[in-house]
Amino acid sequence: MDYSTFTKQQLIARLLEADKQLKDLRGNDKILDRLIKSEERYIDLYDNSPDMFFSVDTRGKVLSVNKTGAEQLGYTKDELVGKLVWPVVHKDDLKFVKQKIAEIVKTKSLRSELEFRKVRKDGSELFVHERTQLLFGPQGKITEIRINCRDITARKVIQDALLKEEEKYRTLTENLNIGIYRTSPQKNGHFIEVNPALLKMFGYKTKDDLFTHNVSDLYMNPQEREDFFNIISKKGFVKNKELKLKRASGQVFTAEVSTVIVRDGNGKPLFYDGIVEDISERRNAEESMREKEKQYQTLFSLSPSGIMIEDEKGIILDVNPAFCDLLGYKAKELLGKRVHMLSHPEAIEQVDKNLKLILAGERLKHIEKSITKDGTPIFVELNERIFSLPNGKTGIICIAENITQRLNAENQLKLEHNKSERLRKFNEALFSATPYPIFYKDSEGRYLGCNNAFTEQLGFRSEEIKGKTVHQLWPSEMADIYHQKDLELLKNKRKQVYEWKIVDKNGEPRQVIYNKDVFYDEVGNVAGLVGAYMDITDRIQAENALRESEAKYRLLVENITDLIVKIDPNGKFLYVSPSYCELFGKRKKNFSDVNLCHRFMRPTRWLLKKH
Numbered sequence: 001m002d003y004s005t006f007t008k009q010q011l012i013a014r015l016l017e018a019d020k021q022l023k024d025l026r027g028n029d030k031i032l033d034r035l036i037k038s039e040e041r042y043i044d045l046y047d048n049s050p051d052m053f054f055s056v057d058t059r060g061k062v063l064s065v066n067k068t069g070a071e072q073l074g075y076t077k078d079e080l081v082g083k084l085v086w087p088v089v090h091k092d093d094l095k096f097v098k099q100k101i102a103e104i105v106k107t108k109s110l111r112s113e114l115e116f117r118k119v120r121k122d123g124s125e126l127f128v129h130e131r132t133q134l135l136f137g138p139q140g141k142i143t144e145i146r147i148n149c150r151d152i153t154a155r156k157v158i159q160d161a162l163l164k165e166e167e168k169y170r171t172l173t174e175n176l177n178i179g180i181y182r183t184s185p186q187k188n189g190h191f192i193e194v195n196p197a198l199l200k201m202f203g204y205k206t207k208d209d210l211f212t213h214n215v216s217d218l219y220m221n222p223q224e225r226e227d228f229f230n231i232i233s234k235k236g237f238v239k240n241k242e243l244k245l246k247r248a249s250g251q252v253f254t255a256e257v258s259t260v261i262v263r264d265g266n267g268k269p270l271f272y273d274g275i276v277e278d279i280s281e282r283r284n285a286e287e288s289m290r291e292k293e294k295q296y297q298t299l300f301s302l303s304p305s306g307i308m309i310e311d312e313k314g315i316i317l318d319v320n321p322a323f324c325d326l327l328g329y330k331a332k333e334l335l336g337k338r339v340h341m342l343s344h345p346e347a348i349e350q351v352d353k354n355l356k357l358i359l360a361g362e363r364l365k366h367i368e369k370s371i372t373k374d375g376t377p378i379f380v381e382l383n384e385r386i387f388s389l390p391n392g393k394t395g396i397i398c399i400a401e402n403i404t405q406r407l408n409a410e411n412q413l414k415l416e417h418n419k420s421e422r423l424r425k426f427n428e429a430l431f432s433a434t435p436y437p438i439f440y441k442d443s444e445g446r447y448l449g450c451n452n453a454f455t456e457q458l459g460f461r462s463e464e465i466k467g468k469t470v471h472q473l474w475p476s477e478m479a480d481i482y483h484q485k486d487l488e489l490l491k492n493k494r495k496q497v498y499e500w501k502i503v504d505k506n507g508e509p510r511q512v513i514y515n516k517d518v519f520y521d522e523v524g525n526v527a528g529l530v531g532a533y534m535d536i537t538d539r540i541q542a543e544n545a546l547r548e549s550e551a552k553y554r555l556l557v558e559n560i561t562d563l564i565v566k567i568d569p570n571g572k573f574l575y576v577s578p579s580y581c582e583l584f585g586k587r588k589k590n591f592s593d594v595n596l597c598h599r600f601m602r603p604t605r606w607l608l609k610k611h
Contacts, residue, residue: 049068
């Protein structure tokens with residue numbers, strides 16, 4: 001531009017305009033600098049979150065992934081970004097995941113959740129829980145699917161173990177601070193069952209007091225009950241519905257209600273099952289909290305883990321809802337307080353040591369003993385590291401997860417395992433030491449094992465008979481009887497005692513008495529049978545020999561001419577020989593009630609006493 005033709009006033013005006021533009025640029029630089037720092041903090045939180053974060057398009061192409069997501073799957077970011085996400089999904093779950101994503105895209109579901117298996121680069125598997133959120137363009141077109149992904153493999157293992165602890169779940173339900181109820185499916189409805197927390201929430205002393213009221217009586221606004229009934233009748237469920245409800249005193253409070261219809265086999269509603277949570281205080285706290293920046297709030301609030309931010313002195317600056325739920329506090333009760341208040345007295349000294357380590361740059365992952373608001377000790381797993389605060393100062397971010405139940409479950413499993421192991425070893429010793437041959441079979445009649453006595457007599461080791469049937473081990477005439485007896489036992493489920501024969505390892509027949517009974521599995525079904533037998537061959541041979549000896553003796557006595565009698569200490573006849581009967585002219589039966597001393601031997605007995 002040629003400034004030579006400008007007047008003085010025009011040049012001054014042009015200079016003033018240029019000066020203003022320079023000032024604006026300096027202001028923009030400061031704004032840009034703040035934005036860059038803010039973006040760096042968000043990226044730091046995003047990349048180092050303990051959860052995996054993915055961003056994909058509607059075809060499954062990875063647009064971005066955080067550092068945690070790539071590392072947990074064994075990849076670098078570059079290996080994932082720009083590629084389809086499907087290779088990291090387990091092949092057996094791939095169809096389900098694709099159908100679910102297609103459904104989310106088709107219905108434009110803003111938020112959804114799903115659980116499935118993923119596969120790491122090295123081929124190992126992990127269970128994950130994903131939360132999806134859709135982002136839309138100006139014309140309502142889906143531009144991005146954001147995914148918050150958490151590794152729940154350890155939780156899955158614990159859940160499987162806890163499924164067997166049904167009684168513990170019942171106790172847990174009874175002691176929850178959340179009200180649980182079952183009602184009839186009518187519009188007004190009546191209560192069928194409630195837990196103690198619901199009675200306390202509504203201010204009733206007993207169930208009978210509450211059950212005199214219809215469900216609709218607890219609504220402050222009848223129209224809300226009408227709307228609630230219409231929604232659940234149409235959808236079959238209501239999730240996190242916020243309502244104004246009344247306590248027994250008439251006090252109104254805000255509650256969050258989730259309910260589902262339980263139907264019979266024909267689809268007819270049987271009752272409503274639901275939960276009620278008093279969220280009055282939570283709502284009051286939320287109303288007083290300033291609005292967080294959108295990206296920070298999304299990451300902070302959606303996280304299922306408890307998150308706490310503290311300054312370098314350990315003063316709590318912010319906590320997320322999951323952290324409050326973890327320890328039973330409200331956010332306002334924690335903000336401005338020292339983190340030491342959350343530690344168990346045994347662990348307070350360690351808190352200061354950990355603060356120093358973290359501020360020195362060390363990233364800590366450790367388990368600490370903490371204490372909830374109501375005084376309950378719990379174990380929490382903490383992930384702690386340095387975090388840049390919005391004011392530029394150094395702070396600490398702490399990710400916390402309650403692992404008390406997991407540790408208790410693990411300890412219980414260890415105790416049960418040790419107990420089972422001791423019992424197993426005792427049974428093995430008892431089984432081995434028993435002098436009687438013992439064997440056991442499955443419900444199909446196949447041998448599972450035997451003890452040493454069985455092996456010593458029959459010559460079969462436990463591993464040799466395992467999986468075999470009686471027809472594979474014994475002659476058919478014996479095996480048929482064994483098999484028939486086994487079938488009768490498994491059918492009738494009554495103990496068997498019978499005499500039969502076996503062939504020992506030397507091929508000698510042996511007469512035995514069997515004792516057999518069934519045993520059951522953990523759900524009460526017949527799992528097989530166990531049997532033992534006693535070899536009575538020697539006893540039978542002895543009895544036969546005794547009978548033969550007795551017959552010979554009797555024959556000798558019956559034919560001898562000497563007088564032979566057998567009497568008891570009281571002089572009663574037990575036996576008289578034929579020659580004795582002949583002498584006295586009587587039959588044997590005539591001596592059965594006769595006393596020898598009184599009837600036949602008085603003089604002799606007198607003479608014996610005289611001398």
